[in-house]
Amino acid sequence: MASSSTSSLHFLLFLLLISQSYGQQSFRPHALVLPVAKDAATLQYVTHVNQRTPLVSVNLVIDLGGRFLWVDCDLSYVSSSYLPARCRSAQCSLAKSTSCGECFSSPKPGCNNNTCGLFPGNPFISTSTSGELAQDVLSLQSTDGSNPGTVVTVPRFLFTCGSTFLLEGLANGAKGIAGLGRMPIAFPSQFASAFSFHRKFAICLSSSTTSNGVIFFGDGPYVFLLNKELSNSLIYTPLLTNPVSTAGVSTQGEPSYEYFIGVKSIKISEKRVPLNASLLSIDNNGFGGTKISTVNPYTTLETSIYKAFSEAFIREATSRNITRAAPVAPFDVCFSSKGIGSTRVGPAVPWVDLVLQSENVYWRIFGANSMVYVNDDVVCLAFVDGGSNPRTSIVIGGYQLEDNLLQFDLATSRLGFTSSLLFRQTTCANFNFTSNV
Incomplete structure (x- = not known):
């Protein structure tokens, strides 16, 4: 296990890597926004992000206390920008990974040698498995608190590859789970690190299965129709x-x-x-x-x-x-x-x-x-x-x-x-x- 000083160095290197990536962007958002729908069949809350190169829309079930993003890499995960996290790297340290594994088949997303892993899980069926830690492009919309705005991109967003069987019990069409927990690689912390805004988020779930609620990453205002700033x-x-x-x-x-x-x-x-x-x-x-x-x-x-x-x-x-x-x-x-x-x-x-x-x-x-x-x-x-x-x-x-x-x-x-x-x-x-x- 790495010493605390080594872990701190990895973390600083990772933050430097992030800041270099985002320093090339001319627009820095104040906050980010995602729509969230209530699935009538499962009563789960579902959002979507664009991920990979070329970008693909990925439906994700929201887990408020989930530790990270995981998506199914077994079926149709194709991306030219996919990068597995190598053992003992800054990414592995940030993700608190303690495993280092090999894969005994041809390399592909979710299966590479000398990579660290985490344990993606489906809390709806209380099942977990091992999965490769990786990074890829992820994009979503910025917001001024009143409307969605410019689309922004996180070029090296950390996530974990899950397996197809973990999708059991999830809302139809969902390809993984978006974790909003207090983990350094969950959505709130990664977005805050990427764009240097407050490490906070707000969630507003709709009671309707036909009209979307909303999740904000970053600080307010939170403005709803009839000019209600909350x-x-x-x-x-x-x-x-x-x-x-x-x-x-x-x-x-x-x-x-x-x-x-x-x-x-x-x-x-x-x-x-x-x-x-x-x-x-x-x-x-x-x-x-x-x-x-x-x-x-x-x-x-x-x-x-x-x-x-x-x-x-x-x-x-x-x-x-x-x-x-x-x-x-x-x-x-x-x-x-x-x-x-x-x-x-x-x-x-x-x-x-x-x-x-x-x-x-x-x-x-x-x-x-x-x-x-x-x-x-x-x-x-x-x-x-x-x-x-x-x-x-x-x-x-x-x-x-x-x-x-x-x-x-x-x-x-x-x-x-x-x-x-x-x-x-x-x-x-x-x-x-x-x-x-």
């Missing part, structure tokens, strides 16, 4: 580090690259839910706590938390004369939609507060993010039982993130969030993807 509406809470990796494959002592926050309690209609508070902290073995994930379609709660939460919700709903209905999988708690009023922020049901570092800082979840209409007559509580001994006690899922703007600041380790944008008479589908160039 960066000034953010509420902040610290991002926490789980000291134990939550990845499918990891090395001893490696922390998690996923995003954890410090939920201290849960309230329903401002009444505290009685639960075992120790489950809300991350213990020395990496168990417990609260993380944010785009892998889970709905928020999962450890069994005892779920039981207390659902019972409290039912009590509050019943007090509003809301009638129970038979459960509809995967939901255990459902209600008749008759008699439930409609508000700007969704069905008129008890609101949920995730209380954070103080009683005055909370993430309020309204009906639009707490209830799912499973048919015209039945609406269900969009939280599910996560089991009696899960790795993480609370996993905030995609449905609870929709039409909320979330800003992840990696440099200061804090999360900014808005709660529902419906209150502000806009949605995540309201970014204007009409180019201003």
